[in-house]
Amino acid sequence: MILVTGGAGFIGSNFVLDWLAQERTPVVNLDYLTYAGNLDNLSALSGDERHTFIQGDINDRALVARLLREHQPGAVVHFAAESHVDRSIHGPADFVHTNVIGTFSLLEEARIYWCSLKESEKARFRFLHVSTDEVYGSLGPDDPPFTETTPYAPNSPYAASKAASDHLVRAYHHTYGLPVITTNCSNNYGPYQFPEKLVPLMVLNALQRRPLPVYGDGRNVRDWLYVTDHCEAVRLALKRGRPGETYNIGGNAEKTNLEVVKTICAILDALRPDEAPHEELIAFVADRPGHDRRYAMDSGKIRNELGWRPRERFDTGFRKTVEWYLDHMPWVDNVASGAYRSWIDTNYKNR
Ligand code: NAD
Ligand code: TYD
Numbered sequence: 001m002i003l004v005t006g007g008a009g010f011i012g013s014n015f016v017l018d019w020l021a022q023e024r025t026p027v028v029n030l031d032y033l034t035y036a037g038n039l040d041n042l043s044a045l046s047g048d049e050r051h052t053f054i055q056g057d058i059n060d061r062a063l064v065a066r067l068l069r070e071h072q073p074g075a076v077v078h079f080a081a082e083s084h085v086d087r088s089i090h091g092p093a094d095f096v097h098t099n100v101i102g103t104f105s106l107l108e109e110a111r112i113y114w115c116s117l118k119e120s121e122k123a124r125f126r127f128l129h130v131s132t133d134e135v136y137g138s139l140g141p142d143d144p145p146f147t148e149t150t151p152y153a154p155n156s157p158y159a160a161s162k163a164a165s166d167h168l169v170r171a172y173h174h175t176y177g178l179p180v181i182t183t184n185c186s187n188n189y190g191p192y193q194f195p196e197k198l199v200p201l202m203v204l205n206a207l208q209r210r211p212l213p214v215y216g217d218g219r220n221v222r223d224w225l226y227v228t229d230h231c232e233a234v235r236l237a238l239k240r241g242r243p244g245e246t247y248n249i250g251g252n253a254e255k256t257n258l259e260v261v262k263t264i265c266a267i268l269d270a271l272r273p274d275e276a277p278h279e280e281l282i283a284f285v286a287d288r289p290g291h292d293r294r295y296a297m298d299s300g301k302i303r304n305e306l307g308w309r310p311r312e313r314f315d316t317g318f319r320k321t322v323e324w325y326l327d328h329m330p331w332v333d334n335v336a337s338g339a340y341r342s343w344i345d346t347n348y349k350n351r
Contacts, residue, residue, distance in 0.1 A: 001025055001026040001027060001028055001071055001072075001073050001074070002019070002025055002026075002027055002028075002073050002074060002075045002076070002077055002238075003027075003028050003030060003067060003068065003071065003073040003075070003076045003077070004016055004019075004027050004028070004029050004030070004076075004077045004079065005030050005031065005058050005076070005077070005078045005079055005080035005106065006030075006031055006037070006078070006079035006080030006081060007027070007029035007030070007031055007042075007053075007079065008029065008031040008033060008037035008038055008039055008041055008042060008053070009031065009036050009037050009038075009041075009079060009080070009083070009194075010036070010041075010083075010188065010190075010192050010193040010194060010197075010227070011079055011130070011188055011227055011230060011231070012029075012031065012079035012080070013038070013041035013042055013192050014190060014191065014192060014227045014228060014230075014231055015077070015079065015231045015234060016029055016042065016045070016051065017041075017042070017044060017045070018228060018231040018232070018235070019231070019235065020045065020048065020050055020051060022235065023235075024050075025050075025074070026049075026050040026051065026052070027050065027051050027052070028052045028054060028067060028071050028073065029042075029051060029052065029053045029054065030054045030056055030058065030063075030064070030067060030080070031053070031054075031055065031056075031080065032055065032056060032057045032058070032080070033055050034082075035194075035339050035340070035343075036082075036083065036084075036194050038192070038194075038334075038335060039053070040331055040334060040335075041192045052071075054067065057102070058078075058080050058098070058102040058103075058105055058106050059097070059098070059101060059102050059105050060105075061105050061108065061109055064105065064106060064109040065109050065112065065113070068109060068110070068113040069113070074121075074124060074125060074126070075125065075126040075127070075128060075238055076106065076110050076126075076127045076128070077128045077130070077234065077238065078103065078106060078127070078128065078129050078130060079130045080098065080102065081098060081099050081102075081130075081162070081165075082094050082095045082098045082099060082158070082161070083158070084158070084194075084196050084197065085134070085156045085158045085159070085288065086196070086288060086347050087158075087196070087343075088156055088157035088158035088161070089156065089157065089288070089289060089290075090346060090347070092157035092161075095157050095158055095161040096157075096161055096164075098161075099158075099161035099162055099164070099165050100161050100164045100165055100168070103129070103165035103168055103169065104165075104168055107127070107168055107169065107172045107178070110127050110172075110178065111172060111176055111178055114127075114178055114179075122179075123179075125179055126179050126180070126181060126238055126241075126243070127169070127172070127178055127179065127180045127181070128180070128181045128182075128183065128234065128237060128238050128241075129165065129166065129169045129180060129181070129182045129183070130183055130185070130234065131162050131165070131166050131182055131183065131184045131185075132159065132162050132184055132185065133146055133184055133185065133186045133187075133223070133248070133250070133295045133297055134154060134155075134156065134158065134159035134162065134292065134295065135152050135153075135154050135159055135162055135163040135166055135184065136150045136151075136152060136153060136154075136184075136295075137152070137153030137154060137155055137159075137292065138153075138155060138292035138293045138294060138295070139221075139293065139294040139295065139296055140293070140294070141294065143294075143296075144296075144298070145223075145250070145296035145297050145298040146184075146248060146295070146296065146297055146298060147248065147298045147300070147301070148184075148245075148246045148247065148248055148301055152166070152167075155290050155292055156290055156292070159292075166182055166184075166246075169182055170182070170244075173243065173244045174244075179243035179244075180243060180244065181237050181238070181241040181242075181243060181244075181245060181246070181247070182245075182246040182247075183233065183234055183237050183246070183247050183248075183249055184246060184247070184248050184249065184297075185225055185230050185233070185248075185249040185250070185297075186222065186223035186224065186225045186249070186250045186251055186295060186296075186297045187222040187223065187224055187225065187251075187295070188225050188226075188227045188230050189224055189225070189226065189227065189317065189318070189321055190226055190227030190228060190317070190320075190321050190324070191227070191321065191324045191325075191328070192331075193227075194335060195332070195335060195336055195340070196340075196343060196347075198222075198257065198260065198261075199260065199264065199318075199321060200325060200332075201213075202260075202261050202264045203264055203268070203321075203322055203325045203326075204325070204332060204336060205281070206264065206265065206268050206278045206281055207268070207272075207326075209275070209281065210281070211281055211282075211283035212261055212265075212278075212281045212282045212283060213283055213285040213348055213351065214257055214258060214261055214282055214283065214284050214285065215257070215285060215286070215287045215288045215291060216284070216286075216287030216288070216291060217284070218256060218257045218258035218261070218284065219256045219257070219258065219293075220256065220257050220291060220292065220293055220294065221254050221255065221256050221257075221293070221294040221295065221296070222254070222255065222257070222260075222294075222295055223250045223251055223252070223253060223254050223255075223295055223296050223297050224251045224253040224255060224260070224314055224317070224318075225249065225250060225251030225253070225310060226251060226310065226311075226312035226317040226321075228311075228312070229249075229251065229310040229311055229312055230249055232308065232311075233247070233249045233302060233306075233308045234249075236302070236306045236307075236308050237302065237306065240305075240306050241305075241306065242305075247301055247302040247305075247306070248297045248298060248299055248301060248302065249297065249299055249302060249308075250296070250297025250298070250299045250310075251297075251310050251312075251314070251317075252299070252309075252310055253310075253313075253314040253317075254294075254296050255314065258282075260318075261282060262279060262282075263314075263315070263318050264278075264318065264322060265277065265278035265279045265281075265282075266278075266279075267318060267319055267322045268322065271322070271323070271326065285348070285351040286350075286351040
């Protein structure tokens, strides 16, 4: 089996669903169910004996040690994190606690477990750490995309906490020989994303005819990766990636935020013509402090070594994604209640 952390969040739940659709190996899913974790994401797995869900904290070392001992995983796939830049600006402490100390706790327990394995199992074991393009900092308009050797230059508390965790993962390979692999991916989009992030936030606001808050001048550039393409890349890296290596994973779809928002508006205009034009809802608001201007990924290494490339195109992927949210309004209503509302106030009221 494999031990997945954060498998009730956006990417983690897509990964668990995709893994169990493609593979026979069972999954033990350790997730603390913070505001971002949602068991509804995994409802398709109810009754599937290959999936065991454990609510718990990656910082609970006794729990992690017990799960490793009892389930004897062949790999740990580590998604659990605090993942939203704006929240890291309002409250960085949780990011250090989960992303840095939590990853450290997990590495320590993985190392102890790994040392207890037979030589043949030790050689097969993998610790796959999921990270982000944001660790590399910000690019100018004409800079080449990030490669695996681009120096780290994180700018937000979120990016700094992920960078710190990447360094720990690297050190556990270099010092102890733990067979780690790190993947750094660009902005994911697709089903089950919590509506604090750009894409689902814009879809939901547009449906409610609320303003679409674009930070600054809207010309910040991100590279958009369909979540299932990301999941496939992680599966491949787990199976065939080389221990100690890092792999960049990008969607080959650089867009300004304004292009993304206008694309969503155009899709909604086509699907809900009575409410068109949605673009009139766009509202430029105060910029994010320290807002990185541009991210872009060179995925040449994972393409050349593992034969991976993104399958989804930006236009079809966005269309599918908007349709998914429209078709899953009970899911949306559920996550957009309660604590979500106070976050919207915290982040947008004074912009
Ligand atoms: P998410 O915020 O949607 O989900 C995070 C999950 O981790 C949640 O289910 C939460 O309950 C769980 N979690 C948080 N703290 C925990 C703890 N202490 N113990 C156990 N579980 C805990 O995040 P996501 O968007 O799915 O991102 C997954 C990973 O991918 C993160 O490591 C993130 O940094 C990375 N990443 C995400 C993106 C993106 O576009 N979403 C891009 C690059 C990298
Ligand atoms: P986000 O989805 O938070 O991802 P990240 O910060 O990890 O890239 O934001 C994507 C881009 O969209 C980023 O440049 C910030 C911008 N943005 C807005 O303009 N308005 C918003 O309300 C949000 C949440 C993000």
